[in-house]
Amino acid sequence: GAGVSQSPSNKVTEKGKDVELRCDPISGHTALYWYRQSLGQGLEFLIYFQGNSAPDKSGLPSDRFSAERTGGSVSTLTIQRTQQEDSAVYLCASSKEWRETQYFGPGTRLLVL
Amino acid sequence: AQKVTQAQTEISVVEKEDVTLDCVYETRDTTYYLFWYKQPPSGELVFLIRRNSFDEQNEISGRYSWNFQKSTSSFNFTITASQVVDSAVYFCALYNTNAGKSTFGDGTTLTVKP
Numbered sequence: 001g002a003g004v005s006q007s008p009s010n011k012v013t014e015k016g017k018d019v020e021l022r023c024d025p026i027s028g029h030t031a032l033y034w035y036r037q038s039l040g041q042g043l044e045f046l047i048y049f050q051g052n053s054a055p056d057k058s059g060l061p062s063d064r065f066s067a068e069r070t071g072g073s074v075s076t077l078t079i080q081r082t083q084q085e086d087s088a089v090y091l092c093a094s095s096k097e098w099r100e101t102q103y104f105g106p107g108t109r110l111l112v113l
Numbered sequence: 114a115q116k117v118t119q120a121q122t123e124i125s126v127v128e129k130e131d132v133t134l135d136c137v138y139e140t141r142d143t144t145y146y147l148f149w150y151k152q153p154p155s156g157e158l159v160f161l162i163r164r165n166s167f168d169e170q171n172e173i174s175g176r177y178s179w180n181f182q183k184s185t186s187s188f189n190f191t192i193t194a195s196q197v198v199d200s201a202v203y204f205c206a207l208y209n210t211n212a213g214k215s216t217f218g219d220g221t222t223l224t225v226k227p
Contacts (some may be wrong), residue, residue, distance in 0.1 A: 033215075043204055043217040059214060091158060104150075104158040 003024070004105035006092050012111045013082055021077040021108045025094030032075050033095075033102060034067055039043035049075060061086075068080050082112045115140040117207050119218035127226050134221045135188045136205030142166075146208040147188045148183065152220070153201040161203075164188065167210055195225045 005024045009074070013019050025032045034046040046051040046059045049069040064083075069075040079086055089109050115137040126132045145162065151160040162216065164181050172179050176193045192199055205218040 037132040038158075042219045045217070048214075053159075056214065089156070093158075100158050101163060103160065106157050 004092055004094050004103055006090075006105040006108050008108060010111075012113065014113055016081055016083060018078065018080045021079075021084055021090050021091030021110070021112065023044040023075045023077070023094075023105060025075070025092070026103055027073075029094035029096055029103075030072065031095045031102075032069060033099075034075070034077050035091040035093070036088040037091060037107070038085075039071065046077070046090045048098065062087035077113065079110075082110075084112050086110060087112045115142070115145075115207055115209060115216045117205055117216050117218040119203075119205055119221050121221045122219070123222045123224070125224045125226065128197060129194050129195050130225075131191060132195050132223065132225075134192075134203050134205075134223065136188045136218060138186050138188065138189065138207045140186075140206070140207055140209070141163075142209055148206040148208060148215075149179065149188075149190050150204045150206065151201045152204065153198075158204075161190075194222075195223075197227055199223060199227050200225045 004026055007022045011019055020075050031050055033048040037043045047054050047057055047067050051072050064080045067077045087110055089107040091104055091107045093104045095102045118137045120135055145166045147164045151159045151161055162179055169181050169183055178191045180189045186194060202220045202222050204220045207216045
């Protein structure tokens, strides 16, 4: 497709389970970003990739969060042992280069019960 | 450390009024980017504008205009002749070019009434 896509669009899970969120960036975009938006924390930056590498992972909320990107395209954000405070909308964006305009996907709405 | 403050939590105007959304930022970096995003009720974030810290020229795009004042660390956004479709949450963001990190303000919810 023409835009950034994310899957699943909604995810309900039980506390303690692992979840994997997927982002398909716009074809040809080298930079990919993960954000989350929650009621308590507003909009937060999590991590960005330039190609397959992530220069700075300090935005990840805890060591239960990890992200990877393979082939310079699809990225997955994994949350292990989910907690209720992980409930949020997880947004992915991509840009041609890392300083350029970011285009956002529709987000994955995660609810941890 | 960097910070973005959008002091106006909610603004309500009547259609055709002009409205200005304030954004004040803090950063120690000399090179950075400032952004405005719109999040309509559908939820999807939409990019509106990016401004380089070295470019203080104001910009106008249709009914939208932006006033970047480095001296006061502000990047305010004005909508002229507002329309109901402008109703959304608007986020201001600061992008640290060294670390590749974005810091967002808490957003301003704009409601334009017919």
